[in-house]
Amino acid sequence: MSDDLFRYVLRLADDHLVLGQRLGEWCGQAPSLEEDLALANIGLDCLGQARALYTYAGKVEGKGRDEDALAFLRPEREYCNALLVEQANRDFAWAIARQFYFSAFMLPFWRAMAKSGDDDLRAIAAKAEKEVAYHLRHSAEWVIRLGDGTEESRRRMIEALEELFIYTGELFEMDDVALAMVSEGVGVDASDLLDEWRRTVDGVLAEAHLEAPDAAYAQTGGRAGRHTEHLGHLLSELQYMQRAYPGLEW
């Protein structure tokens, strides 16, 4: 039970730290000052959610690892985030598509988690649900603005939505850890969220006059530590300071 719970919480934490780091990469680089603030703020929400989740994961594990140890001292293969969130910031449309797919999933996920039998997860979820509603609205508005915008913005939005689509299936995957957590009354059955996710995505894409992508298969492996080439580069930046100067504090 507690090992499954540890792994379950750790996944969620990894999703949010990795996505928060990707969003932080936009700081000073976004297309406008408002977007710079927006992406940094969404990244901060993700980071805050990750911190609460890591702290709880460390408590569940009971080996004295705190949020920093879990974030900065685990190698790539021990990271169990979904592949979607580690995908690189190819351009702004790419960041928006990644956020849109993820937030459209996390909103019903946190809503369901807010009814979990686990006190800590319930508290984290109640707060996160309200934050994610803003993330989804922000990214959905951009999908429409870019998709229904100029020829160039439309081309880029379509490309991002199509190429990232193969990573969305993993979000709904239910492996032994997730199933165990559902049967304990702690976790969320992600496969139940697919219909709502699809309705959100299709509704926004229709408004953007875009066709909803489909994928013949889903690229998975993140939950088991098998990542795309992007995660290692991200972690080398994220973890540099603690690797170079172990135990450094300021």
Add this chain to the structure above:
Amino acid sequence: MGVVVAGALNPSNVRSRRAWDVAAAVPDPEIPVVTLADLGILRGVECNDDGAVIARVTPTYSGCPATRLIEQMVLEALKRDGFENVRVESVMSPAWTTDWITAEGREKLRAFGIAPPVKSSNSIRALFGETAVNCPLCDSGDTERISEFGSTPCKALYRCRTCLEPFDYFKCL
């Protein structure tokens, strides 16, 4: 929430009350015109029989960078007032909502030029629900949102079409 003041004031709850007043008056570090009590993030202050003071605060947003600073400020304010053996605890549940901002807090925000949250926190579930926000400067309802995310996580950027001034809006959460 907070201090039990029913019945005769024994020495311990006189102290509790005093401690509450001190912690409650701590200003928000990002919007110093409002206090922690105005924002509803001070959830309780207790004095134990052994003299320990425990203040409970709750974060606004998960990633609010001011959370730790706020805890530090509460700690220092209580110590400055002569309380020893002070502890500040962060409580996650129930999650903070802008519905907890007091009427006085909302008025202070408006006077400072920040439009207070207009709806109950449940209203953000609508994906494209536009919020009608009145300009805190001229009270015009003819305003538009420039950005969902402003200078701090709790604010959005708006512009007034009547007096043409930009302003911050404290988002519903």
